Amino acid sequence: MSDEGIDARVRALADLIVRFGANVQAGQIVAIGSEPGKERLARAVAESAYRAGAKFVDLSVFDIHVKRARMVYAAEDTLEFVPPWYGQRMRALGELRCAVVALTGPVAPRIMDGIDPARLGRDLLPQIRESIEIANQQTTNWTAAPCPTQSWAELLHPDLARDAALARLWDDVAYVCRVDEQDPIAAWERRMDGLVSVAGKLDELALDALRFEGPGTELTVGLFRTSRWHCARISTVDGIVHAPNLPTEEIFTTPDPVRVDGWVRSTKPLFVSGAMVDGLRLRFERGVAVEIEAERGADTLRALAGRDAGSARLGEVALVDGESRIGDLDMVFYDTLLDENAASHIALGEGFDFTVGEEEQPRINRSELHIDFMIGSNQVAVTGIEPGGGEVPLLRGGAWTI
Secondary structure, three states: OOHHHHHHHHHHHHHHHHHHHOOOOOOOEEEEEEOOOOHHHHHHHHHHHHHOOOOEEEEEEOOHHHHHHHHHHOOHHHOOOOOHHHHHHHHHHHHOOOEEEEEEOOOOOOOOOOOOHHHHOOOOOOOOHHHHHHHHHOOOEEEEEEOOOHHHHHHHOOOOOHHHHHHHHHHHHHHHOOOOOOOHHHHHHHHHHHHHHHHHHHHHHOOOEEEEEEOOEEEEEEEOOOOOOEEOOEEOOOOOEEOOEOOOOEEEEOEEEEEEEEEEEOOOOEEEOOEEEEOOEEEEEOOEEEEEEOOEOHHHHHHHHOOOOOOOOEEEEEEEOOOOHHHHHOOOOOOHHHHOOOOOEEEEEOOOHHHOOHHHHHHOOOOOOEEEEEOOOOOOEEEEEOOOOOEEEEEEOOEEOO
16 A cells, blocks of 8 residues: 555545544634654544644653653652643543544553563553543543554554554554545445444333353353443433444443353453453453453453452453454454454453443442453354343344344
């Protein structure tokens, strides 16, 4: 692909992020979170936002190389410190009803190799609790979208030359984000309509629990009586409809954090806090992850799961069918935003208020983190359990059965 071809993909993705993902409104302040190496897309998003009528575009850049320096040299008892202005800035974004864009995807995927996994689990940055709080308050129209980088491309396509690898990654991202369509926004609206329809069917079932069964997995996840299923077509309190994830293929809700039992095996690697977690297996007992095993990276996840009282319990369960374009590529992106939309998943940590009735919201899991990991595949059957014990097949071979 020529440089001009990549430029066209960059502009198309930026416009989708601004006009569909974040749905930037005229007069809004737009905050972009980026990293070194993502300048091309960050600048295109800024340009698209101003064309959409943004009042001001603010860019913040997090450098993973600086985080590595902290991991190597900082005193142990300082690793959990977060400067107060991080939270103050996020709260201000909510108070000002800003639009927020986060550009995801690794810029240096191997930079934390050799770092003590337990130390990595102590530092959550760039994630901060205030981000989860703002999402729950629904005061900002926000989205997270992948940004191809050279190092990420070489990780995914090591057999290709440097330029060819980056071009291939742009092809991959264009496909999963549907910017290869003549009208990407219309394509996404059709997909969202389908997900909304399935979410409505799940709500009508009023299930008491879900059961996941497959290789290495025998897990039951209890639901609240008032749990409601959502896709990523979300509205702010001011009525701005947006898509928090681009791409998005999931239907999700918040489970009962004390009714999760059994073993579950991750079906894709997890990239968290700069560390790779492969071959992950967890055992839940009365809602708590009491055993965490992995072929690589277990200590990082154990450290994260011990972060606070809710970090070893579930805050989300999400179902993904085989129509996902990400799943269709049958590749691991090493980016949770993409990989979680290839397969059904669960998340340790904070739950979502808007998925549960007001009377049961005090029972939602609370934590300063939210870590998604993938547990679904065509070999994992998902069954709904009715309040009376009846069973309803939901996903078989990656296809909906409802």
